[in-house]
Amino acid sequence: MKNTNVLQLQRDDVLEQISAQIEQWTPQVQKAAAYVLENADNLGLITVRNAASAAGVSTSTLTRLAQLLGYGSYDELRAPFREYLKLGKDAFPDRARWLQSIAQDNAHGGLYADMASASIGNIESTFDQGRADSLKAAADLIVAANKTFVLGVGVNHSLATNFAYLADMALGNVEAIPRLGSMALDEVGRLSKDDVLLAMTFKPYRREVVEAVVEAKRSGVTVIAISDSRASPILRQADQGFVVASESPQFFPSTVATLALLETLVAFVVADADDQVVANIQAFHERRHQLGIYLEEWDS
Template structure:
């Protein structure tokens, strides 16, 4: 049983810190890595941890026991629990921007204020189209066509763009899933797909989310190709991981970001995808047609009538 602290069970970070003084040299190597990389620990395999720290798997298992956990899976569970609790605290701490009110001095002329917002949105789109890179859109389309599967990785407003692109791929017979990086189960279920042949598409707008970035880091280790959709090559933390980075401006005065530009960019990417797909004469993308045949196939019943199953 874990000790109690002020009536509440210690989280895994507190537990490691409490035991640190009594650890062996190799256990401290493990502790230092875990304290510096709590997000990665929530999904890292024991083999990967062993490789990262140059500590044997048996030592890792013994360390789990020393911390009071029955096995490595229990340790990972505690890290997932810690990350979930930390994220709840972060959301509460950052909630002021979610509920931010418009300053009083801006409310004297509400219609003019909204007109200004419209103009700013229009200017964002003008900026997008002024710098649109058509060859890069086709390059992104080719990455999707060549992938065995596309994994979209997003949260918040960006998640809606991921759902939109996944729907577009579905209509073209291309396999994809959407990973919500705010949901641990969603992350865990998609991780096995991150391997050679898979394309990861992180979609990231401010405020940039650490788990989206960590998934990119993990995908790079697994030799996935990465097509990043974001607002800035210089500022976005997912940009350095991208084999290709497509950007759209997203600044907004009333909210943390505006998804309009990135949604238009996603639409143009899907248009390039449709054009490129149409130019390829292959049976790779015929699953929707094959599935429709299941419903249109006629089976003769009594009196020569057709039945549809």
């Protein structure tokens, strides 16, 4: 039996090679490359004609992309994607039965089931990528940084604030941006080469986040990026990048997998830091108890 991890590595090697080289190619080849990055999960099932039509390029452009990546043809390029698909994912019959049962519960059951399925699927898809080594590398960058600034706008600002709150409790040098009344570009101007910028944006990508990441890289700041596609403009600039699934039956992209990834990154930060981190967290909570901020059990 073929090893799932080996096939995943082969597929991810291709995707990382595309991400690293895409800026060097012609506009048409870039379109083809972006299509591959956007459709990595299904590429093994897509013929060259269908892929070319969907990407808005010619079949010869896809062949050219394959050749630039060291393959003789498009079929050779998609081989590792096709092989990975053959293994499939783990079956979850109990989960499937549960989802079907709640869909029949009442008028809202179908939506409830769709939301549950999307949330579980997003987390599975995100963690199926096996990025523990990359998460550790990102955590090491944050622990070693002079300061870490966490950038998110719109709904993502709450995610940035939550991560900064938890990480700062341990390290004491993590801050969410932009602050009230400020702009992302203004905030990035405060960063030095010893700092880290953790940025996130999802389709439709926010211009101010992309511009802030570009400016940070221009200034020599280390960038960790989280987005929903390998073709995301902030992932192209990142020293460490993570792709999260954000599918949702609702009108807004799901943030469940992003939150799960950020919580995992916080755990890695605490695990990688020295013993002082434990003392910092303990002192933080002890002070809150002393100030009566927490409701003690006997007070209720």
